[in-house]
Amino acid sequence: MKLQVTQENLAKALNSVARVANTRGTLPILANVVLKTVGTRLTIAATNLDIAITHYIGSKVSDEGSITVPAKLMQDFVNTLPSGVIELHLDDYKLNIKTDQYKSVINGVSAEEFPVMPDIENGKTWNIDSALFKRGLQQVLVAASSDEARPVLTGLYLRTVDGQLILAATDSYRLAEKVLMKTKEDVDLLVPANAMQDLLRLIDDQSENIEITSDEQQVKFKVGDIELVARLIDGKYPDYQKLIPKEFKSSAVLKRSDLLNITKVSSLFARESAGSITISLDDDASKINIHSVASQLGENTASADAKITESGDITLNSRYLLDALAVMNGDEISLSFNAKLEPCVLSDTKNKDYTHVVMPLKS
Amino acid sequence: MKLQVTQENLAKALNSVARVANTRGTLPILANVVLKTVGTRLTIAATNLDIAITHYIGSKVSDEGSITVPAKLMQDFVNTLPSGVIELHLDDYKLNIKTDQYKSVINGVSAEEFPVMPDIENGKTWNIDSALFKRGLQQVLVAASSDEARPVLTGLYLRTVDGQLILAATDSYRLAEKVLMKTKEDVDLLVPANAMQDLLRLIDDQSENIEITSDEQQVKFKVGDIELVARLIDGKYPDYQKLIPKEFKSSAVLKRSDLLNITKVSSLFARESAGSITISLDDDASKINIHSVASQLGENTASADAKITESGDITLNSRYLLDALAVMNGDEISLSFNAKLEPCVLSDTKNKDYTHVVMPLKS
Numbered sequence: 001m002k003l004q005v006t007q008e009n010l011a012k013a014l015n016s017v018a019r020v021a022n023t024r025g026t027l028p029i030l031a032n033v034v035l036k037t038v039g040t041r042l043t044i045a046a047t048n049l050d051i052a053i054t055h056y057i058g059s060k061v062s063d064e065g066s067i068t069v070p071a072k073l074m075q076d077f078v079n080t081l082p083s084g085v086i087e088l089h090l091d092d093y094k095l096n097i098k099t100d101q102y103k104s105v106i107n108g109v110s111a112e113e114f115p116v117m118p119d120i121e122n123g124k125t126w127n128i129d130s131a132l133f134k135r136g137l138q139q140v141l142v143a144a145s146s147d148e149a150r151p152v153l154t155g156l157y158l159r160t161v162d163g164q165l166i167l168a169a170t171d172s173y174r175l176a177e178k179v180l181m182k183t184k185e186d187v188d189l190l191v192p193a194n195a196m197q198d199l200l201r202l203i204d205d206q207s208e209n210i211e212i213t214s215d216e217q218q219v220k221f222k223v224g225d226i227e228l229v230a231r232l233i234d235g236k237y238p239d240y241q242k243l244i245p246k247e248f249k250s251s252a253v254l255k256r257s258d259l260l261n262i263t264k265v266s267s268l269f270a271r272e273s274a275g276s277i278t279i280s281l282d283d284d285a286s287k288i289n290i291h292s293v294a295s296q297l298g299e300n301t302a303s304a305d306a307k308i309t310e311s312g313d314i315t316l317n318s319r320y321l322l323d324a325l326a327v328m329n330g331d332e333i334s335l336s337f338n339a340k341l342e343p344c345v346l347s348d349t350k351n352k353d354y355t356h357v358v359m360p361l362k363s
Numbered sequence: 364m365k366l367q368v369t370q371e372n373l374a375k376a377l378n379s380v381a382r383v384a385n386t387r388g389t390l391p392i393l394a395n396v397v398l399k400t401v402g403t404r405l406t407i408a409a410t411n412l413d414i415a416i417t418h419y420i421g422s423k424v425s426d427e428g429s430i431t432v433p434a435k436l437m438q439d440f441v442n443t444l445p446s447g448v449i450e451l452h453l454d455d456y457k458l459n460i461k462t463d464q465y466k467s468v469i470n471g472v473s474a475e476e477f478p479v480m481p482d483i484e485n486g487k488t489w490n491i492d493s494a495l496f497k498r499g500l501q502q503v504l505v506a507a508s509s510d511e512a513r514p515v516l517t518g519l520y521l522r523t524v525d526g527q528l529i530l531a532a533t534d535s536y537r538l539a540e541k542v543l544m545k546t547k548e549d550v551d552l553l554v555p556a557n558a559m560q561d562l563l564r565l566i567d568d569q570s571e572n573i574e575i576t577s578d579e580q581q582v583k584f585k586v587g588d589i590e591l592v593a594r595l596i597d598g599k600y601p602d603y604q605k606l607i608p609k610e611f612k613s614s615a616v617l618k619r620s621d622l623l624n625i626t627k628v629s630s631l632f633a634r635e636s637a638g639s640i641t642i643s644l645d646d647d648a649s650k651i652n653i654h655s656v657a658s659q660l661g662e663n664t665a666s667a668d669a670k671i672t673e674s675g676d677i678t679l680n681s682r683y684l685l686d687a688l689a690v691m692n693g694d695e696i697s698l699s700f701n702a703k704l705e706p707c708v709l710s711d712t713k714n715k716d717y718t719h720v721v722m723p724l725k726s
Contacts, residue, residue, distance in 0.1 A: 070660055076631050077663075080627050102625075102666075103665075106660060107661045261445065265444065265465055269467070297469060298457070299467065302466075303465075
């Protein structure tokens, strides 16, 4: 293998794939990235067996070939090099890296020994606007579970209902649902949330479209010159929609920034009570009050003006409320519930495409 | 105690003192900050018994008084409040904090129970330009030791020699010396480096002068409305100056940025060899070369143009070299030594007020 690439391109590619390379795994070679010439292009790839990321960059290839090298070292090294042309030259299993100022040799391992990258032979393909999908991921990922005990809840549920593409996640304590767009596609995919975390990093503002291809086992996201392949989670996703109340007894409409601020302050006093804060809607005073108590340290009451329909109390985990408010869009939001122990629903008063549900705490 | 302060001032004060309050100590009350009215001002203070910081802020005092409250909670709380007027009102040992939006009670502990803040009765006082002193600290602190086994090396040595004020530190592997200014004062202080780390945070660009007062046991630094008092380290500081060679056999003069870059790259290959890199000055080629080897991973040679006087090799810890280059000023620096196992001296070619010595590694 002998070729020339620019430091900018090689660094960008390594930064997008190296993250999935895993040094702590049982298979040492998974700590490596694969460099492989494909025609006039160089592919840089890494996998942790659940997720595989491949980045294509342009290069001047003199001799074809492939090798794997330690991901972390290669990434740190190339990132430290000055911008300009880098010459890669494989000599046996030694990767020689040359610029006018630097001469390095990194010991590699044959690409033969690298596990085969999963790929999708004949799946169906469709497209989605990348900015839209990115925003959807940001708003929904927060509600996904990281507890492997219930694998389905560690996924994002992407599917079409009545001609609309919907993205949802729940860890059973909270739930986020985003209506993405109208579509004729019939989609039903349970995608690992951590793979979508990685995808999020790969969607930059240049990328216009994301091409999504899937079969029974896998899904591939193509963003510009980058491909991310993930294994689908199998299992039946809970029918969460029946958990979302459509009508409410008590509700408050107020500035999102106001609710965010008073929740932040209240949460400071809720640290020793697992984040527990009590929200009271006061119809007469047209105020929303949040009360939190830290037995040893003291207590706090914070309030903000709000349009209230019928007074009521509910106790929530302040962290969940902060997470929700952080990913919501509008300036004005509504917080609604029917009773102390029933779901609390947050949504934007103008734009109804996003719904966030927080289950209450007993108090 | 009853008074009004602005959120801006109270937050600023808490942010400057809260850091020395210690939650992990044997004395629980040291996790608190003391609030105390002094005439028309409010003092916010904390101590870890080695260092005490006191910040004075203007306030509208209706009733005098004092209390101590948990530093972390108070700091986080006030930082989260919106800017504007805050009313503090002590009711028994409960500190009531009110703004138009927030009503909080923080449980306090009597200031009587707080250890007496160390202060200096009749010491001598002098002044130094704060920008100059700040820069000096930044350049010298890096060489101080954190190993309590040799307390004197955990200090910065500030003293006058032949009418010049000099700041120095060494951990016995490297040494940094800064000539600050001419002075008539006769100074000889061994100040804890960690106290100077704290002082560094307190010197903002507004502060013009630092007033330094010391007696046999303690030193006080007054920066604007803030006072930091530290216990002096006692013990005899090593006579480091005899370790600094004045003449050299081999030396290289080059751009600081060039040496920084090639050292960074080389250090990546030196991780498993305790940072060991070998520097070779090549007289004929007018180059400085750095070679590093990671037995498993590979090796690297990096080079840069330099004016060389007599070829020679020396092996250094790349981290020490990076630390030194990071705090040096000039665009052009010199790296000089007499032999493989003798000290390597770095200095600015234009401005000789800063000297950094790195001891070589055996190789």
